[in-house]
Amino acid sequence: METERPSPRYCNIDLWEPAEILEAMIEGQFAAVAAVRAAHPAIESAGLAIERRLKRGGRLVYMGAGTSGRLAVQDGAELMPTFGWPEERLLLLMAGGKNALLQAVEGAEDQEAQAVELARRNAIGPADVAIAVAASGTTPFTVACLRAAKEAGALAIGVANNRDTPLLKEADHAIFLDTGPEAIAGSTRMKAGTAQRITLLLLSSLVMIALGRVYDGLMVDVQASNKKLVRRSERILSRLSGRCHEDVQEALCRAGGSVKLAFLLLQGYGCDEAQAALDRADGHLRRAMSLIGEFHEDALEGTQPSTSGSRARATHE
Template sequence: MELSRLTTEQRNKRSMNLDQMSTAEMLHTINEEDKIVAFAVEKVLPKIEIAVDHIVPSLASGGRLFYVGAGTSGRLGVIDASECPPTFMTPKEMVQTVMAGGMDAFFNAAEGSEDNEKQGGLDLQAKKLIKNDVVIGITASGRTPYPIGALHYAKAIGAYTIALSCNQDSLISNVADCAIEVIVGPEVLTGSTRMKAATAHKMILNMISTTTMVKLGKVHENLMVDLHANNFKLRERAKRTVSEVTRSSYDKIENALIQTNYKVKPAIVMLEANVTLQEAEEAIVQSDGYVRKAIDYLS
């Protein structure tokens, strides 16, 4: 009865005859429901802002960000966290995911593991969680024991906690310092929260990580200046990025990138301020990683 009252478990009136629809009708129905997601996310932007404004100073001072979830929620955390090192050249420990059932559960469903509330705390304890870290518990229903247990443990040691769910007044919201409840309504396939709920949560995690990294100086204008250029495609992207900012010749750009081992940020500062690599790197440190400030610092 408790589950049946959850929005994410209710039946969607628009898809009651899903099994009798044509392929086109099913696709149209899913698409129409997916359109709801962005508007639902828009309503919780103030809460996302609060979350980001707590995460940024934590990471800036050496803290870490942990996503905690089970099943699809955990997998979304893995996807977002794993993209931070190549996109923003973050240390792999800066943004991490703790998943019910361990990382093997990313590939093989281990649904029973989500019911162990105590394990959520134990898994964070194994990560040597500290007060300066931030923990985001992800659960569409808002009642999954594993991330709830993780938030209880995080709060007990003084870490900032964020809850991400898809039901109003959810259990996990009562535990968190910041509760983000994005209400997308019943799923086309009843209870299948890998659909709209997961889409909403992926959008929010993308917002949190991207906005956080921008505020940490890892983006200049709208360009990835801290990308890890370790293959041909990314090295070419690095050249285009430096070109977009500096408008320098191809030879100068290539020479600068070779000197920096294809690190975009110091290459830009070198070319824009006409300084050596050592001077550029020092300016970047003095400017807390911001390209614009580093260039001004050398002016």
Template structure:
């Protein structure tokens, strides 16, 4: 069935890839990559549905779980890992699973993606519940490991989403919301870490970022729930306070300390001229949204 997948077809624009100059190869890759956002634009409605699912899960105390194999699995794990420092989310809130386990993140584990049963077992290992949203990722749209995960998630009553790069993808049959971004033939036939991988990375960024905005982790366009775990992030936190309130560096630093390094609380303290305790109460009443707290 592989020959029917657009991700596996040969690209007419790169039949002479092996005799192109380096400059021509790079220009061709760049030109092909520019088609990816256009393909994603056709699926915004489905991506929006997925975001609503994730926001609902977060509001109910549920989680976002990415699951995939190979490049798709690695992209899911990457997006999950980056949510904690970016949005101050607890590590269990967004999780990623890859066929073959942790080892597969840096080394190919042959045959792992063909184990349909393991997909369900991996989700069972974290006690998946009907409050969670599971997003299965597969460029081909036919990976057994992902299909098994989506089947299990559906049985549990979890919300299910699939992300693939072929129309009429097999995994779409097992998801309540399916995102099918047809990125077309790769410049290097079958290497779906290229355009397909780029599309998946962009989509996962969209889903996680829009979902975090939807639960109050952003004020204006600032990531106000950033965790100050290193010197760079401490300085970024102070700069965010300055940008949110138009105070100078010294005042931002003062309130950063007064708020116990809680950036959102510091912003509310400055704008409402209130105590740390009062800021926390205001934020709690506003479900974490700074605008509502103000």
């Protein structure tokens, strides 16, 4: 496997000057970005497929082992505070469980039976999306987990740094990141890990934008779970509405902390009307505003006599 192969380029790295070592590792980070760029079409295709599947109300299921698993878990965990992704629609399957997030768990990545059991126990099904990450593309736990999810009907996304590996072959959408050998042979926490991190970031952000959780470049579904995020919600709403701090705070209070709902309230719409529009628009703020606008135009037209009717009466008279 390319990610395990020692490279002649770095064979004497321990003899280099510190500046040369750093330069070589920085060079590797640029190579990681280039690998992600080359995978652009695959990432886009996977993102659009994920968005379509999640409209069914299913879950995002991240799965992996070791460094790759930790990167997957990190990306998933960040969706809740950043985009307001519901906790009940997120599942993080890590070989070795929570203990493996902080330390290596002996033999965890080889546990195929555990992977299958986790998929079964968590009732992964056709509405769900499974995102499996493994630099090698051969990790038994991760491959078995993705296979079990796919067999249960879930959409299977595979991310790996070696071509034509089992993980990519199992996937409905395969994302191959061609990062090659590492400066420290086999240490896939380096450029392979960087490429995985960027890919997961791009993939999940694209999906959240497509699902309407970003408006005007702002995270309008942010969960204000601490003082910093409360202030962020207020700044977002101030920027969108142009209203004073007191008005913004009052609207957020009435809206239960929802930036989207508070914004519509500041436009003069009623709470029930605004929430109904957001529900009909599947949470897309632009669509909700358009729906409310159309409703008010229809209501206004309904209160005025039609021009054609007036003309008909005039002709009749």
